[in-house]
Amino acid sequence: MKKIALLLFSLTTSLMIISSVSAADKDRTITATMPQGMVVVASEGRLEPRSAGSYSLHLYAKSDPAYPYDRFIAGLVRPRNGIVEEIRFADVNGDKKxxxxxLTxxxxxGAFVTVDAFRFNKRSLQPLQLLTTIAGMNAGNDPVKALKKKLRTAR
Structure with a gap:
């Protein structure tokens, strides 16, 4: 009887831990829809501290709105210093896309951010590519202008 009670206690405790991790993960994921209709998902690394770790970026093809995550296209993992806060879309490399x-x-x-810019090129072997990153940028600066400037000066 004690073994059964201990087993039930262990299972209940495990389920509580799993459900609390799942609930916490919802706060660590953001989504946005690109102008072309593709869905972008950025998720902080599971079980990592909020202050540092990694984030994954997933791109899904435009599909049935009831199933936005059915058609995975590409993804990658990046280091992170802070909390993934926002996904934006802008032409920072001048290709009109x-x-x-x-933004992390x-x-x-909270006075500093890191901004990573990626391009999607479906014809490439690596369809999701990092264009550039700016770490430790003042949070009051415009990230799109800063990324454009950095890419211009790199040419």
């Missing part, structure tokens, strides 16, 4: 911008806000004062 919207690029994906992920440092924890603490």
């Amino acid at each position: 919207p690029d994906i911008i992920v 806000r440092y924890t603490g004062s």
Whole structure:
């Protein structure tokens, strides 16, 4: 009888931990829809601290709105310093196509951010590519302008 009670207690505790991790993961994932209709998902690394770790970026093809995550196209994992806060779209490399911008806000004062810019090229062997990144940028600066400037000066 004690073994059965211990087993039930262990199972209940495990389920509580799993459900609390799942609930916490919802706060660690953001989604946005590109102008072309593709869905972009940025998720902080599971079980990592909120202040640092990694994030994954997934891109899904335009599909039935009831099933937006059925057609995976590409993805990658990036280091992160802070909390993934926002996904934006803007042409930062001058090719007249919207690029994906992920903004990560440092924890603490929140006065600094990292911005990563990615392009999607369906004809490439690596369809989701990092264009550039700016770490430690003042949070008050315009990330799109800063990314464009960095890419211009790199040429």
